[in-house]
Amino acid sequence: MAEYKVKFEVFEGPLDLLLYLIKKEEVDIYEVNLTKLAKQFIEYIDTMRLLDLEIAGEFLVMASTLMYIKSRELLPVEQQVQVEGEEEGEDPRWELIRQLVEYKKFKDAAAQLQVLEVARENTFPRLPIKPEFEAERAAVKPEVSIFDLLNAVNTVLQRFTKRDDLRDIFDDKWTVSEKIEQVMKALTERGRLTFSELFAQAASRSEVVCTFLALLELIRMKQLVCLQAEPFAEIEVTRSQTVSLGSSPLPDAAAPAETVPATGLEPAADNPSGETAAATADETSAPASAPQS
Amino acid sequence: MDLKFILESILFSAQKPLSVKEIRDVLGNAAEQDDADATVKGLKKIKEADVTAALEQLIQEHEDAKRSYRLACVAGAWQFVTQPEFSPWLKALVGVKARPPRLSQPALETLAIIAYRQPITRAEVEQIRGVNVDGTMQTLTERGLVEAIGRAEVVGRPMTYGTSALFLEYFGLRALEDLPAADELRKIVVEKPPAPLTADPGLATAPPEGLKSDDGSQKAEEQKAEQPSEEAPT
DSSP: OOOOOOOOOOOSSHHHHHHHHHHHHTOOGGGOOHHHHHHHHHHHHHHHHHTTOOOOHHHHHHHHHHHHHHHHHHSOGGGOOOOTTOOTTOOHHHHHHHHHHHHHHHHHHHHHHHHHHHHHHTOOBOOOOOOTTHHHHTSOOOBOOHHHHHHHHHHHHHHHHHOOOOOOOOOOOOOHHHHHHHHHHHHHHHSEEEHHHHTTTOOSHHHHHHHHHHHHHHHHTTSEEEEESSTTSOEEEEEOSSOOSSOOOOHHHHHHHHHHHHHHHHHHHHOHHHHHHHHHHSGGGHHHHGGGO | OOHHHHHHHHHHHOSSOEEHHHHHHHHHHHHHSTTOOHHHHHTTTOOHHHHHHHHHHHHHHHHHTTOSEEEEEETTEEEEEEOGGGHHHHHHHHOOOOOOOOOOHHHHHHHHHHHHHOSEEHHHHHHHHSSOOHHHHHHHHHTTSEEEEEEOSSTTOOEEEEEOHHHHHHHTOSSGGGSTTHHHHHSOOOOOOSSOOOOOTTSOOOOSSOSSSOOHHHHHHHHHHHHHHHHSOO
């Protein structure tokens, strides 16, 4: 038997696949035969199963949509049952085609963007003369520790305890996420901020606390870096240069995970009585549990 | 002296791309100097529109002269840049720029959707693409090409996203209006095609009811198409 070379393209989503199948048929999207398309689509999913590829949920949803459309076409309109939740006159066929048309437009737009991207790679701007003052910025500033940050925020909070003018107490509705947005916006505009600038316009303790929490959150997400030139000097806040993928898990999380299996084994070895008690309670599982200890 | 050439000299020596406003500031500052003569003083109150017009003229002249360097306006700022066809030599000269890797196809598609339809929520993007976009959204956000710009006024107040200034710079666009085929892609496709979908016997029949204003004519067509479907079921 001759060797078969199978070229199997993997598609990222069901719309990609549908567009590919339509293109293969060489018909216009508006004129495609949806029943045939449904058949080809399902064939593809079967092949994926055969090749033991993981089938994303979206593919299965699309397959069922196609089956639904196909089934609707088999019945004349009068006998069709109106599915609850679907409006009168809503045509799943048209909805699918509309979706495909729109997606295709964006695919083409993406291709055009890629052309621009490549062109941009090949353009070189007139290189600017490096300004003189860049030299002093190069001084490496060590990152601050949490204690420096606490110290600094304490100083800011002192401002509020000292204040003894009578004011109306309003419930400031500051949320941490709002403060996060504000801080990031300010940083984008100004490049770098000093710690005191961050709290310059804080009107109350709760606002200071909120801003501080936002700062800590941003540090945890590695969006920000805090630097301090000398101990007890002003802390500088800048955007992080290298943004890592998502937030790294807290270092503490690893430790308990490692110790759990170790502790899990010991009790089993130490109290055979406990285990035999369990074994008598459930005789069928006793032979199974024995090799585990 | 021609305004064109004054602007050309400013942009030639500029240390970064300049916006029209910044150029005007330079002209204004020059007029303030002690040794400014009549010509220099004359440009103090020049209008932005005049500056832009002169810059556009320069672009045209460079193009006509087939210069290897041209003026480009990216994200609203003007700068001299080289033409792409000279990249082999320039790469040899300055070395390959440390540029981030090219965007993948899915990333470009997601980016295109956000660019044309901003402000847009994540759910709306997924609706168009038909797949989950968490991964690509993260990539695009990390690259600084996409940013959260607000919240939608619907239940749940989901975040809306748009492109950043870096996006314009990355693709060398002057402004969002310069996106290719902007008008067409901004619209959401709602019109139905005039002709009904093909009616193969027993297969795809014409839609039962027109989605748009069609009324009687659709029904008549669909009844005609009904007969073949009853004869040959799949």
